[in-house]
C-alpha cells in the first residue's frame with residue numbers, strides 16, 4: 541500500500557515508491573480496473589443487456605422557443621459522475637449545459653441528485669407541487685411532464701426533489717430499477733442535442749440509472765491527494781454497467797476541476813494525462829471564485845460573470861465537447 545500524491549493504493553510488486561515507475565503503477569491501477577469487465581453489476585441486471593444506439597435521431601421541431609434542428613442529426617446523452625463528493629460534478633453539469641445552450645445547442649439538464657443543487661444553481665426552487673425526477677423514476681411520469689424552462693432559451697431542466705432521498709431504497713423493489721431513467725430519457729432525447737445528467741456523490745442506484753441512460757460519462761476530477769482512488773471506483777462501476785446493462789457506454793472524458801497551479805496539482809494532472817492520455821479533456825477548469833458565487837445568485841456563471849476565467853473555461857469545455865461529438869452531438 542502506498543501513499544502518493546494520487547492517493548493510497550496498492551502498488552505492484554517490484555515498483556518502489558517514488559520511482560520513475562509511478563506512471564506504470566497508475567497503468568497497473570487502470571488495468572486492474574479494466575480487468576473486471578465480466579462481473580455482473582447486480583442481481584437481476586444480467587438479463588437487461590440491450591443494444592443501445594450511438595445516439596437518438598433528433599426530431600425536426602422548432603416548437604416551444606427551441607431552435608429548429610436538422611432532422612436526422614443525433615443527440616448525445618452525457619452523465620456527469622464521480623462518487624467523490626464536492627469534486628465539481630454539479631458545477632460542471634450546470635455550466636457545461638449552460639455553455640452548450642449559449643451556443644444554441646438544445647440542452648436538457650437532468651438532476652438525479654437528492655441535494656437538488658443543479659436546480660438551485662439555475663434559480664429553480666424545489667417546489668413539491670411541481671413534478672420532479674422522483675415521479676419520473678418512481679411513478680413512471682413521462683420525463684417531458686417534469687421539464688422546466690430556464691433563463692436560457694436553449695436550456696431546460698428536470699429538477700430533483702428531496703423525495704429522492706428515499707429513492708435508492710424505493711427503487712430497489714421496482715422492476716427494471718437500473719434502467720428507469722433510460723426508459724424515461726429515450727422518448728425525449730430526440731428533442732435535444734445534449735442531455736446532461738448530474739449524479740449524486742455515490743455509486744448507488746441513482747448514479748447507476750445515470751450510467752445506464754447515458755452514451756458517455758464525463759468524470760470531473762479534482763487534482764488532489766486522493767484523486768486516483770475515487771477515479772478507480774467510478775471506472776470500476778462504469779465497467780460493471782458496461783458488462784451488463786449498457787455495453788456501449790464510453791468514458792467521454794475526464795475533466796480536471798478546481799485547478800490551482802501548485803506542485804501537487806501539476807504532478808497529479810501530469811500523471812492523469814500520462815495514464816489516460818486523450819481521455820482527458822484539454823480544458824482545465826481553474827479554481828475560480830466566480831464559479832462558486834454564481835449558484836448563490838441562481839445563475840450559471842455565464843449569466844453572472846461571463847468574463848471570469850471560470851466561465852471562459854466552461855465555454856472552452858463546451859467547445860471541446862461539441863468538437864468531439866460534432867454539430868449535432870455526434871461522435
Ligand code: ATP
Pocket residue numbers: 624625626627628629630631632653655657739740741797798799825826827828829831832833835850
Ligand atoms: P456533490 O458531490 O456534493 O454533488 P459536486 O461534485 O457536485 O458535489 P460541486 O457542488 O460542483 O461539486 O462543487 C463543490 C463546491 O465547490 C461548490 O461550493 C462549488 O461552488 C465549488 N466549486 C466547484 N468548482 C469550482 C471551481 N472551479 N472553482 C471554485 N469553486 C468551485
Ligand code: MG
Pocket residue numbers: 629630631653657739740
Ligand atoms: Mg453535486
